[in-house]
Amino acid sequence: MWLYFRSKGIPFPDGDGLPINEEAHPDYVKRAVDALNRIARPVSNPQADDIVVMRFPGGYVHLGVMVDERNMLHVVKGRPSSITPLRKFRFRIVGIYRLTGPNRPNVSS
Secondary structure (H helix, E strand, O other), X not given: OHHHHHHOOOOOOOOOOXXXXXXXXXXXXXXXXXXXXXXXXXXXXXXXXXXXXXXXXXXXXXXXXXXXXXXXXXXXXXXXXXXXXXXXXXOOEEEEEEEOHHHOOOOOO
């Protein structure tokens, strides 16, 4: 996630400063949401550059970034990156966030 935004010249923290263990923990989703709440706001209508927070079995959290209103960039370690319809993950979505303040992408609309 941070590499995507950094490539666009947008400052984005690469974590909350706390260690991530190899095993999943139930608080990872809360940690992701708490960190995003410091730099973003929840939205209901996604657009390009919005961040999607998803919950996976076992307490894993996964982030995606919207490339348009319906599709997100989905990157999983050890697999090719892909553009995936957001609806594929509709039951796993915890929230969608739009960056605010100095972290906000320059949008022409």
